[in-house]
Amino acid sequence: MTATVPVLAEITSRRQDEPFLPLPFTGTNPPPELIAQGAEALLYRTHFLSPSTPAALKVRPSKPYRHPTLDARLTKQRVLAEARVLVKLSALASDPTNEIHVPVVLGLEWDAARKVKGLTEDRRGVNTASGGGRAWLLMEWIEGKSVKQLLQEWDAWFTSVDSRVSAEEIAAQEQEVKKLLRRIGRAIGSMHNKGGVIHGDLTSSNIMIRPFAEASRPNGEDATDETIPKPPDLRGEIVLIDFGLATQSVQEEDRAVDLYVLERAFDSTHPRQEGWFDAEVLQSQDGYRGSFKGSNAVLRRLDDVRLRGRKRSMIG
Numbered sequence: 001m002t003a004t005v006p007v008l009a010e011i012t013s014r015r016q017d018e019p020f021l022p023l024p025f026t027g028t029n030p031p032p033e034l035i036a037q038g039a040e041a042l043l044y045r046t047h048f049l050s051p052s053t054p055a056a057l058k059v060r061p062s063k064p065y066r067h068p069t070l071d072a073r074l075t076k077q078r079v080l081a082e083a084r085v086l087v088k089l090s091a092l093a094s095d096p097t098n099e100i101h102v103p104v105v106l107g108l109e110w111d112a113a114r115k116v117k118g119l120t121e122d123r124r125g126v127n128t129a130s131g132g133g134r135a136w137l138l139m140e141w142i143e144g145k146s147v148k149q150l151l152q153e154w155d156a157w158f159t160s161v162d163s164r165v166s167a168e169e170i171a172a173q174e175q176e177v178k179k180l181l182r183r184i185g186r187a188i189g190s191m192h193n194k195g196g197v198i199h200g201d202l203t204s205s206n207i208m209i210r211p212f213a214e215a216s217r218p219n220g221e222d223a224t225d226e227t228i229p230k231p232p233d234l235r236g237e238i239v240l241i242d243f244g245l246a247t248q249s250v251q252e253e254d255r256a257v258d259l260y261v262l263e264r265a266f267d268s269t270h271p272r273q274e275g276w277f278d279a280e281v282l283q284s285q286d287g288y289r290g291s292f293k294g295s296n297a298v299l300r301r302l303d304d305v306r307l308r309g310r311k312r313s314m315i316g
Contacts, residue, residue: 004248022109022134025057032057040078040244045141048106054141055106058244060083061134076110078244079135085106085246086139099183099190099291101210101239103139110135116117142239144211145232147184148204151177151270158272160229173231177273180209180234181297182287186239188259189291193300198254200245202262204269209236252294256301259288262311 005316025046032044048055060079063071088104095230110279111134145153161170184207191197199206212235247254257280266277282288282299289295 020135022059025136032232046138048138056103056139056141058137058139059134060136072111073133079108079110079137079269082243082246083137083244085195085197085248087289088241088248089191090189092194095194097240098194100187100195101237102243103136103142103241105139107138140269142208142210142241144209144236144239146205147207147209148269150169150180150209150232150234151204151273154234155270155272157229157231164228176231176234177215178276178280181273181276182284183238185281185284185289186291187240188262188281188293189288191240191248192252192255193292193294196244196248196250197243197245198249198258199240200247200248200258200261201242202258203265204262206240206242208239208241209234209238211236252298252301253305255298256305259298259302263300 021044027046028045028046031050032046034042035045035056036043041058044057044059046055046057049051060075062068062075066074069289083105086105090104092098092100143287152171152314157173176198187207188199188202191199211233249255262281263277266281267274279289282302284290289299
C-alpha cells in the first residue's frame with residue numbers, strides 16, 4: 001500500500017506540469033486558474049482583453065489514445081457545435097419575452113497547433129499530428145451560484161431554523177423555492193421552443209443564478225437580527241451553462257429525454273424538492289407547460305420515457 005504513494009505523487013505532479021493551456025493563454029497575467037476538470041475538457045477562469053473583465057476558458061485537450069486525424073476532427077466538431085448553440089441562444093436576448101440566458105461567446109480555436117499565417121512554429125506549439133492539438137472556447141464569466149449550491153444552502157437553512165423563525169416565514173421561503181423551480185421550467189421551455197436546442201446534460205449544477213444588480217435583500221431583511229439564520233437569496237437571472245453535449249433538435253422525444261435527465265438529477269441530489277419538481281417545473285403554467293404550445297405533447301412523451309427508464313432500472 002505504501003509503495004503506491006510515491007507513484008501516485010509522481011503521476012499527480014506530472015499531470016500538474018502538463019501544458020494544457022494553449023496560446024494565447026500561456027503568458028497571461030494573472031495566469032488562468034483551473035476551476036474544474038471533466039472527462040472531455042478543463043475549465044479555467046481567466047480574463048478577456050483586461051484583467052477587469054473575467055472570462056471562462058474551456059479547453060479540450062487532445063486525446064492520445066485516439067488517432068490524431070480522428071481526434072482533430074472530433075474536437076473541432078464538438079467545440080464548433082457548442083459555440084453555434086451558444087451563439088444561437090445568445091441571439092434570443094433581444095427578444096423581450098426571452099426567458100433563457102447563456103454565456104456569450106468571446107472567441108474560439110478548434111486547433112491551437114494549426115498553422116497560422118505570421119505565427120512561427122515555436123509559438124504555435126506542438127503539431128496536431130503528434131497529439132498536441134487542443135481546442136478552446138472563451139466565454140463570458142457568469143457570476144453567481146449554481147442551483148445545486150443554492151438549494152443545498154436552503155436545505156441547510158431549513159434544518160437549522162428555530163422558534164425565532166415563524167411558520168409564515170418558512171412557508172414564504174418554500175414559495176420562493178417553488179417560484180425558482182417554475183422559472184427553471186420556463187427557461188428550459190424557451191431553450192427547447194425558441195432556440196430549438198437540447199442541452200443534453202441538464203443538472204442543477206449546470207443552471208446558474210446570476211444576481212440582479214441590486215444587492216439588498218427584499219422586504220428590508222438587511223435590518224433583521226443577524227443571529228437569526230437566513231435563507232439564500234434565490235432571485236436573479238437563470239443562466240444555463242455547459243453545452244458540451246448539446247444538439248439542435250425539435251423532436252418531442254429529445255425534449256422529453258432532456259427533461260427526464262433533469263428530473264433524475266433532482267431526485268438524486270435534491271430529495272427535499274423532489275416532490276415539487278413535477279408540479280412546479282413541469283406542470284405549472286408558469287413553468288414548462290406554459291412556456292410554449294407544444295409542451296403538452298412533450299410532457300406526454302416524458303411519461304413514456306419514464307416508463308422506459310423504470311424498466312431499465314428493474315432489468316439492470
